[in-house]
Amino acid sequence: MLLTLYIEFFKTGLFAVGGGLATLPFLYDLSDRYGWFSYEQLADMIAISESTPGAIGVNMATYAGFSTAGVPGAIIATLGLVSPSIIIIIILAHVLERFKQSTLVQGAFYGLRPASTALIAAAGFNFMYHDLINTSVYSGLQSLMDVINIKALIFSVVLYVIMQHRLFKHLHPVVFIAFSALIGILFSF
Amino acid sequence: MRALLDLFITFAKIGAITFGGGYAMLPILQREVVEKKQWVTNEDVMDYYAIGQTTPGIIAINTATFIGQKTKGTLGGVMATLGVVFPSLIIISVIAYFLNTISESELLRSAFSGIRVSVYILILQAVLKLWKTAxxxxxxxxxxxxxxxxxxxxxxxxxxxxxxxxxxxxxxxxxxxxxxx
Structure with missing residues (x-):
C-alpha cells in the first residue's frame, strides 16, 4: 500500500508540469482508480491547501496521503511527489552550469526572464481578480458595489501604499501577512 | 553540515510562511535567500522560476531544489526541498485530523479574507523588484x-x-x- 502510494505520487510529480494545481487531474485519477479519497474530500483538500502555508501541490499530496494511510501515508506521498523534481532539477543544474557561457543558454535566458516575470505577474493578477471581483453575481441587475469587493479593494491600495513607505519597506513579508490577517478579522471582507 | 542545516531551516521557514503556493513564495524567497543570505541573485531566481514551470514537478519544489543545489550541491538541493515541505507535513496532518472544527471557524475565514489581499500585493511588489533586471x-x-x-x-x-x-x-x-x- 505505501509502495503503491509512493509510486503513484512519483508519477504525479513526474507528469504534472507547473504549479500545484497541475497535480489536480492526477488526484482525480487516483480517486477514480483506487478510491483512496472521494471527490468531496478532494474539494476540501484544495480549499485547505490553498489557505495553509506551504506549496499547494505539497499540501495536497500530504493531505491525500494522510487520508489514505495516516501520517506515514502523508510522508510517503510527499516524498513521492518531490522525488522526480529533485532528480531532474539536479541533473539540469549540472548541465546548465557546464554550458553557462554558450550563446544558446544565454540567449534562452534573455527571452525567459521577461516571460518568467510575466507569468508571475499573471498569477498575481489572477489572485487579485478573483478576490476583488465577485464573478458569481453577474446575473440580473446588480449595482457595481455588489460586483466589486470594495473593502478588499480599499485595503489592497492601503497595504500597497504602506509597503512603499520607507519605515515599512524593509519589513519581512510575514509582518504584512500577519497584519492583513488582523485587518481581515476586524473588517471581514 | 552547518551549511546544510542552515539550508533546511531557512527553507522550512519559507515553507511555513508562504500562503498561496509557489508564486506567493517569491517575495519571501527574495527576502530570505537573495537579500538576507545572498545565496542567489534576483536573476537566478527568475531563471529558476522559468525552468521550474517547464520541467516536471511543482514550481515551489523545483525552485527550492535549484537554490539548494546552487548553494551546496546535490545534498543542498535535497535539504532545501525537505525543508520546504517539512512545515506542510506537520500542518496538514494536524488539520486533516481536526478538519471539521477548523473549516467552520468564522474567525479563520475572516483572517484569510485579509491574508488573500496581502498575497497578491506581495506578489506585485516582488514583480516590481524583478522588473529592472527582467x-x-x-x-x-x-x-x-x-x-x-x-x-x-x-x-x-x-x-x-x-x-x-x-x-x-x-x-x-x-x-x-x-x-x-
Whole structure:
C-alpha cells in the first residue's frame, strides 16, 4: 500500500508540469482508480491547501496521503511527489552550469526572464481578480458595489501604499501577512 | 553540515510562511535567500522560476531544489526541498485530523479574507523588484506583454509560453550579437 502510494505520487510529480494545481487531474485519477479519497474530500483538500502555508501541490499530496494511510501515508506521498523534481532539477543544474557561457543558454535566458516575470505577474493578477471581483453575481441587475469587493479593494491600495513607505519597506513579508490577517478579522471582507 | 542545516531551516521557514503556493513564495524567497543570505541573485531566481514551470514537478519544489543545489550541491538541493515541505507535513496532518472544527471557524475565514489581499500585493511588489533586471529592452517588454496577456486571457499551459520565449530569446540574442559585430 505505501509502495503503491509512493509510486503513484512519483508519477504525479513526474507528469504534472507547473504549479500545484497541475497535480489536480492526477488526484482525480487516483480517486477514480483506487478510491483512496472521494471527490468531496478532494474539494476540501484544495480549499485547505490553498489557505495553509506551504506549496499547494505539497499540501495536497500530504493531505491525500494522510487520508489514505495516516501520517506515514502523508510522508510517503510527499516524498513521492518531490522525488522526480529533485532528480531532474539536479541533473539540469549540472548541465546548465557546464554550458553557462554558450550563446544558446544565454540567449534562452534573455527571452525567459521577461516571460518568467510575466507569468508571475499573471498569477498575481489572477489572485487579485478573483478576490476583488465577485464573478458569481453577474446575473440580473446588480449595482457595481455588489460586483466589486470594495473593502478588499480599499485595503489592497492601503497595504500597497504602506509597503512603499520607507519605515515599512524593509519589513519581512510575514509582518504584512500577519497584519492583513488582523485587518481581515476586524473588517471581514 | 552547518551549511546544510542552515539550508533546511531557512527553507522550512519559507515553507511555513508562504500562503498561496509557489508564486506567493517569491517575495519571501527574495527576502530570505537573495537579500538576507545572498545565496542567489534576483536573476537566478527568475531563471529558476522559468525552468521550474517547464520541467516536471511543482514550481515551489523545483525552485527550492535549484537554490539548494546552487548553494551546496546535490545534498543542498535535497535539504532545501525537505525543508520546504517539512512545515506542510506537520500542518496538514494536524488539520486533516481536526478538519471539521477548523473549516467552520468564522474567525479563520475572516483572517484569510485579509491574508488573500496581502498575497497578491506581495506578489506585485516582488514583480516590481524583478522588473529592472527582467525587462531590459524592447524585446523584453514585448515578451513580457505577450506572455502576460496570453497567461491572463487564455488557459494554455505556461509550458508553451516558456518554450516560445526561450526560442525567441535565442533568435534575437543571435541577431543582436551579429549587429554588434
Amino acid at each position: 525587462v531590459m529592452d524592447k524585446v523584453g517588454l514585448m515578451i513580457f506583454t505577450v506572455v502576460f496577456s496570453l497567461a491572463v486571457l487564455t488557459s494554455y499551459s505556461p509550458v508553451y509560453f516558456v518554450i516560445f520565449a526561450g526560442v525567441l530569446g535565442v533568435m534575437s540574442f543571435r541577431l543582436l550579437n551579429k549587429a554588434v559585430k
